[in-house]
Amino acid sequence: MFFAFQGYDLGNDTIVLSAEPAVDSSGSVKVVPLPEGPLPHPTFATQTSRGFMDINKETTIGTLSSTTAASPSKSEKSKAQERRMENFVVVDWKKETVTYAGVTKTFKEAHKKPAGAGWTSSDLDWTWGEKRYKVKHKNGTVTVSECVPKTPDEVTNSGSYQAFVGSDQAAVLTLLKRHPFKKDELANVRFTELKMPDDEMAFILFIILFSNLRLPPDEPPLVSKHFYIRIISQIHCALVLRDGKALLQKQAVSS
Numbered sequence: 001m002f003f004a005f006q007g008y009d010l011g012n013d014t015i016v017l018s019a020e021p022a023v024d025s026s027g028s029v030k031v032v033p034l035p036e037g038p039l040p041h042p043t044f045a046t047q048t049s050r051g052f053m054d055i056n057k058e059t060t061i062g063t064l065s066s067t068t069a070a071s072p073s074k075s076e077k078s079k080a081q082e083r084r085m086e087n088f089v090v091v092d093w094k095k096e097t098v099t100y101a102g103v104t105k106t107f108k109e110a111h112k113k114p115a116g117a118g119w120t121s122s123d124l125d126w127t128w129g130e131k132r133y134k135v136k137h138k139n140g141t142v143t144v145s146e147c148v149p150k151t152p153d154e155v156t157n158s159g160s161y162q163a164f165v166g167s168d169q170a171a172v173l174t175l176l177k178r179h180p181f182k183k184d185e186l187a188n189v190r191f192t193e194l195k196m197p198d199d200e201m202a203f204i205l206f207i208i209l210f211s212n213l214r215l216p217p218d219e220p221p222l223v224s225k226h227f228y229i230r231i232i233s234q235i236h237c238a239l240v241l242r243d244g245k246a247l248l249q250k251q252a253v254s255s
Contacts, residue, residue: 001194003044005187008176009217010209011048011059015189017041041198044205045085046213054216056093061202062086088202091213100128100203111207122211128203133170135207142173144208168192173208176218184221 002020007013041063048059062085090099096107111124114134126133132147146168169192177185189208191201 001041001191003189003191005189007186008184008220009048010187011046011050011056011213011217013046014064015044015046015205017043018188020190041201044198044202046205046209047085048213056091056213058093059089059091059206059213060085060087061089061091061206063088063198063202088199089206091206093214098206100206101199103128111210124207124210126207133204133207135210137211140175140177142175142208142211143169144171144173144204146170170196171204171208175212 002018003015004018005013005015043064044061045064046059046061049057051057065084065086088100091097092099097104098107098110105128110128111126113121114123114125117123122135122137124135126135134145134147136143136145148168171189171191173189174185174187176187179185189205191204196204
């Protein structure tokens with residue numbers, strides 16, 4: 001499942017189930033259409049309140065549902081669309097806590113650095129109940145893998161599995177790609193499991209975005225790139241005309 005972010009600020013955005021672009025063997029880009037019928041998942045959303053110098057206060061992650069309500073200022077036939085958000089994950093950045101599925105944990109309780117990770121690494125191992133997730137960052141992508149327990153029904157007294165046999169990829173986040181002379185590629189996230197519950201998808205969105213949510217939000221270009229391209233084209237034309245005029249004058253003098 002391919003979800004596309006609609007803006008630059010990962011902390012205040014909508015993440016919409018979209019048709020997925022794919023590259024075939026010839027290098028051509030084709031769009032994989034969405035399945036027919038009702039969509040398997042709603043639109044997700046992130047909302048972040050910030051203070052001085054864009055310091056995060058609180059982030060919520062959940063789903064958006066559309067409810068149709070009559071507009072009191074217009075005729076009965078005219079309807080206004082209202083969006084209602086159902087929160088699944090609530091993050092208190094000042095207290096460094098996250099609440100999900102009715103449980104609140106501090107960041108230190110919920111995650112730890114994997115063995116061998118350097119101090120500059122953003123890779124993290126997350127634990128929530130019996131679930132274990134590994135988050136890895138590499139070359140503008142973030143991957144979340146769910147650990148597969150060796151004995152799913154056997155849990156130690158501490159609440160952790162005794163052993164794991166590997167991990168299954170759950171989601172891949174591709175971060176914003178900026179381009180100087182064409183449209184930027186906004187972030188997107190691919191989930192591998194079609195029937196994953198919405199609340200678990202919201203939690204995976206949180207852990208896959210966690211390190212980037214702690215950074216200052218990305219901003220869209222202040223001026224349209226088409227403006228820059230037009231200015232550069234005008235400068236180029238002016239230089240060509242100037243060189244052409246100089247050449248004509250040189251030829252006229254020599255003759």
